[in-house]
Amino acid sequence: MTRAKPGRAGTAGRKSLRLAFVGWGAIARTAAGLLTGAPVEIVAVATRGRSDLVDPPETARLITDPGELTDIAPQVVAEAAGRESVAEWGPAALECGADFIVSSVSALADADVLTSLRSIAIGQGAQIHIQPGALAGVEALAAARSLGLETVEHRISKPPPAWLGTPAETLCNLDKLDKPYEFFSANAAETATKFPKNANVAMTTALAGVGPDQTKITLVADPAATANCHRITAHGAFGDLDVTISNNPLPANPKTSAMAALSLVRAIQNRTSAIVI
Structure with a gap:
């Protein structure tokens, strides 16, 4: 019998990928909308404050403390909240065994942040996925x-x-x-x-x-x-x-390229698709 790898959504039975978003701005909301119908369950949305959320998913637990990820046990945590959130939420995501998708890649210009996240990922057998954002090639x-x-x-x-x-x-x-x-x-x-x-x-x-x-x-x-x-x-x-x-x-959000959200969608879809390009 073929079994799904730990931390990945299996194609057999189309089990839903347990996904948490860090941030609920235009990029995350757009990505969530485009994932409708995909085998993805948004289990958490992390923000600094809970009063400014626009139409959060009914399935999502709203959290403000990175430590709350442990109980939620997401398989993937997708960051779309800004540079500071990478160092704040990345370690907690990786420590609980989730893969961490980074949108605010400028945070990794800090060598200490990059080294720390890489070390935790290796120790936990998890991955840091730098999605291409607005880029091609x-x-x-x-x-x-x-x-x-x-x-x-x-x-x-x-x-x-x-x-x-x-x-x-x-x-x-x-x-x-x-x-x-x-x-x-x-x-x-x-x-x-x-x-x-x-x-x-x-x-x-x-x-x-x-x-x-x-x-x-x-x-x-x-x-x-x-x-x-x-x-x-x-x-x-x-x-x-x-x-x-x-x-x-x-x-x-006119200040953000549409491709930034589309690339995030693709990064998440690749975790559930039978064919990955």
Whole structure:
């Protein structure tokens, strides 16, 4: 008799995957809506406060303390709550044997956080899944790493208003630009630390490829842009990679790319699907 692996939903009998969300903002709510009909049971929603939740799932227990995950026993915990939540909820998720899906990848620019989570995951036999968010081509980049990568560059171009409220305001005059302007260039670790929301995916590219210190990130304010654009280029023994994606905003939150929620849905669906791509 074939049995499902511990921590995974079995296809026999279509047993539901026990899923907990950390955060219940636009990304989590969109993902939950798109998972309707899938063999997934949302058993918990974790937030800092319970009064601001919009239509939480009837099946979900609302929690504010990471320690509560132990009694709930989710198989997967999906984070979609911001950088600080990764270090807060990740250890508890992994300690109770759940796999941890990370959306706020900029948190892993902190080497101590990354090292700690990796150590717990290894000790518990669990996985940390960095979902690609708004990016395309991450799987190819990670595959190419096996044969050796020489260079990886990631260019992030957004309309000037998208950079408001960030250090970009002190690096250029966002209101006066009449052509694309490269206002910041650094490695992925520095970029994700200084622009944790707007360049969150810089660490995704870094961890898939040559690491935070060797991955070059360039930030651009483009007055002609109507969408957020990511271009990843890489060179190595495999050949050359050049992938560009232009993201439309998530209707529930125009500051977030729709692909961020769609990639989270795919990461969860892959835990229950008979065929995984």
